Amino acid sequence: MSSPALEAFLARLYTDAALLAEFLERPQQTAIASNLDAGSVAALLQVDRDALIIAARSFAAKRAAQLPPGAQRRTSWLARWFARYSPAPPG
Numbered sequence: 001m002s003s004p005a006l007e008a009f010l011a012r013l014y015t016d017a018a019l020l021a022e023f024l025e026r027p028q029q030t031a032i033a034s035n036l037d038a039g040s041v042a043a044l045l046q047v048d049r050d051a052l053i054i055a056a057r058s059f060a061a062k063r064a065a066q067l068p069p070g071a072q073r074r075t076s077w078l079a080r081w082f083a084r085y086s087p088a089p090p091g
Contacts, residue, residue: 006040013052014059024049 009031013020023030023044031041 003037003040005034005036006043009034009036009040009044014056015063017056020052020056024053 013023019030027045027047028041031044036044
């Protein structure tokens with residue numbers, strides 16, 4: 001199931017560390033609070049959490065590679081947050 005609202009929420013999960021942390025703690029409540037329809041909430045509850053974390057880390061690394069040198073500190077903080085609070089990837 002795909003909808004513009006669901007796609008926008010996923011994009012925010014990939015780029016907003018606080019929202020991702022909240023979603024990992026309370027997925028259903030976070031999705032409902034984002035005004036997603038019942039089908040989108042159900043789909044999000046089936047998301048592979050490890051894959052979500054890996055994707056968010058990957059996007060953060062890609063953004064870091066594209067930022068000017070002075071902007072690296074903010075992305076480094078995000079990378080440190082993911083390293084500290086995210087579960088280790090499977091494998």
